[in-house]
Amino acid sequence: EIVLTQSPGSLSLSPGERATLSCRASQSVSQTYFAWLQQKPGQAPRLLIYGTSYRATGIPDRFSGSGSGTDFTLTISRLEPEDFAVYYCQQYSSSPRTFGQGTTVESK
């Protein structure tokens, strides 16, 4: 199965700052089948980005995704208070679909 490794494990930033999160796959993943999800404490994951760079319904444009092959990036251009959360990458290019271990974005 494809193993996804996220870095860094955590980010300490202030509102208004830019956040850059990385996800590396153990083998190549089709751009069509790569996503980012956000999870807040006590809540279910929420889809942010699918197909590497397409924002899900209702997701603000400060969230953007890029990447190809084995390296993918989620960028939050200007952090808002509600963006402090755990972010997971996910591949569904091959079965089983797998998830990264998560990056925590916390308020400095």
Add this chain to the structure above:
Amino acid sequence: QVQLVQSGAEVKNPGASVTVSCKASGYTFSDYGLHWVRQAPGQRLEWMALIKPGDGNTVYSQKFQDRVTITRDTSASTVHMELSRLTPEDTAVYYCARHGPVSMNDYWGQGTLVTVSS
């Protein structure tokens, strides 16, 4: 609007079975698959299985295929996930998630905590 509403928390003894339900609304139930994903404490999300409500076909993770059974009730727009031979390592929050138009998991249930303890 699309909603996935799951059944409530469960506490089970080791060796028992548990069934978690996921009721879908806001879309045509038979048109989209439903996945089951779990999250154990401090662990990453883990995919378990997929059911296609239209024809009932299922796909299971190798890790769980001898212990998990997914069924659907089309009249109730509900999918059921049964996990048998529970151990404390099965303590987790179990989520259902829709298989979206381009295969992504676009909507998620609220999660069901299953605790396995003697």
